[in-house]
Amino acid sequence: MVTRVNAQLEWRDVLGAVKVRLNIGRMAYAVEPGLYAVGNPEETSPVLVSANYKLSFDYLRRELGGLDVWILVLDTKGVNVWCAAGKGTFGTDELVSRIKAVGLEKIVSHRKVILPQLSAPGIAAHEVKKQSGFQVVYGPVRACDIKAFIHAGMEATPEMRMVRFDFADRLAVVPVEIVEWAPHVFLLGLAMLGLSGITGVSYDLSLIWTRGFNVFMIVLGAFLGGSILVPALLPWLPGKAFSIKSLCVGLVLWGILVSVLNLALDVWAMLPVILSITSFMAMNFTGCTTFTSQSGVKREMRYAIPVQILLLITGMILWVIAGIGGSL
Amino acid sequence: MKYLSNVTTLALDKEKCIGCGMxxxxxPHAVFSVVDGKAFITDRDACMECGACARNCPVEAITLDSGVGCATGLINGMFGGGGACCGEKTCCSK
Structure with missing residues (x-):
């Protein structure tokens, strides 16, 4: 059974994309695995293979206007091509069994399937050929190059084979990070707010509204600043490790926040807190990038995490000391 | 953009290589180039250990510890949740 789909996205698809970028229902945004038709494909038409994450599927089909092609959608549990390939769900076994399940050898006369290049971590092309008779042709990294790739006789330029991480790509993945970490940061902000009332003699509730409010805004500012500015400025920030790249951003944020808020003694307590939060968020951005290796991230984490914890504890202690000092 | 230097586990066995070019x-980072029927690692530090090369090498000439370079995933793994990256909840915001 073949489902016919349009190359034109509807407003519902666009709204769906916005929602998953905000982490709303992102893990249940899937299409049914199987064979789809775009235009009026025949037995000689190309077969493009995709993941069943609806965002991946939509990105592919919107680039196929004017073409007559088949799309073979694998069951990747609603995960995008690259991540599913890394996990092995966009893998040799699933591709071979999906080819058989839809009876692809009866639908097309040729024996080629075009896969996104980024599915290669999960697919052994030589194994697919052996097990299904179909030759794997690795297409371009980006769906927007697929037309040029097909028109060039299934030849990719070196440019098409390179993964990029442009400004828009970097910012597109920011909201999910913010939504994921916001609850933890909120709790940290509340803890700092709670510490704000401690004075040399007693616990002063009125300080919650002054010092407490300030520190809450600073935790929030460091979180948002680290989450947005580090990805935005990534290529230009000095350092290779992300936790180091965040230093510049942390210092600038500290400068801005202390000049906006009237902090007096608290100024020095805030520096390690801000550096710790921005560094942690920057380090977590490694998972969103297209170029960090696991060995590299492990090496970075070994020294970064202890420093981040130490900075946070130092900041909290200084914050309490500043509170006691301010009340004397 | 380049990440840390001298850290990748990528290794290529020249003896086994048949120069197929896969x-x-x-x-995705143009780490290899094939010259005179043999593959060479020309940009080692660009390797992100995705494992595509090793998986598609028909003669198993390439070895590496492949995995996802994701701090959140590794942290989750340490606390026993979901393994390294691409767990049920976190990571892969792509």
């Missing part, structure tokens, strides 16, 4: 095709 590694050059699948690598």
């Amino acid at each position: 590694c050059e095709i699948v690598c």
Whole structure:
């Protein structure tokens, strides 16, 4: 059974994309695995293979206007091509069994399937050929190059084979990070707010509204600043490790926040807190990038995490000391 | 953009290589180039250990510890949740 789909996205698809970028229902945004038709494909038409994450599927089909092609959608549990390939769900076994399940050898006369290049971590092309008779042709990294790739006789330029991480790509993945970490940061902000009332003699509730409010805004500012500015400025920030790249951003944020808020003694307590939060968020951005290796991230984490914890504890202690000092 | 230097676990066995060029095709960071029927690692520090080259090498000439370079995933793994990256909840915001 073949489902016919349009190359034109509807407003519902666009709204769906916005929602998953905000982490709303992102893990249940899937299409049914199987064979789809775009235009009026025949037995000689190309077969493009995709993941069943609806965002991946939509990105592919919107680039196929004017073409007559088949799309073979694998069951990747609603995960995008690259991540599913890394996990092995966009893998040799699933591709071979999906080819058989839809009876692809009866639908097309040729024996080629075009896969996104980024599915290669999960697919052994030589194994697919052996097990299904179909030759794997690795297409371009980006769906927007697929037309040029097909028109060039299934030849990719070196440019098409390179993964990029442009400004828009970097910012597109920011909201999910913010939504994921916001609850933890909120709790940290509340803890700092709670510490704000401690004075040399007693616990002063009125300080919650002054010092407490300030520190809450600073935790929030460091979180948002680290989450947005580090990805935005990534290529230009000095350092290779992300936790180091965040230093510049942390210092600038500290400068801005202390000049906006009237902090007096608290100024020095805030520096390690801000550096710790921005560094942690920057380090977590490694998972969103297209170029960090696991060995590299492990090496970075070994020294970064202890420093981040130490900075946070130092900041909290200084914050309490500043509170006691301010009340004397 | 380049990440940390001298850290990748990527290794290529020249003896086994048959120069088919699959590694050059699948690598998203142009780490390999094939010259005179043999593959060479020309940009080692660009390797992100995705594992595409090793998976698609028909003679198993390439070895590496592949995995996802994701701090959140590794942290989750340490606390026993979901393994390294692409767990049920976190990571892969792509």
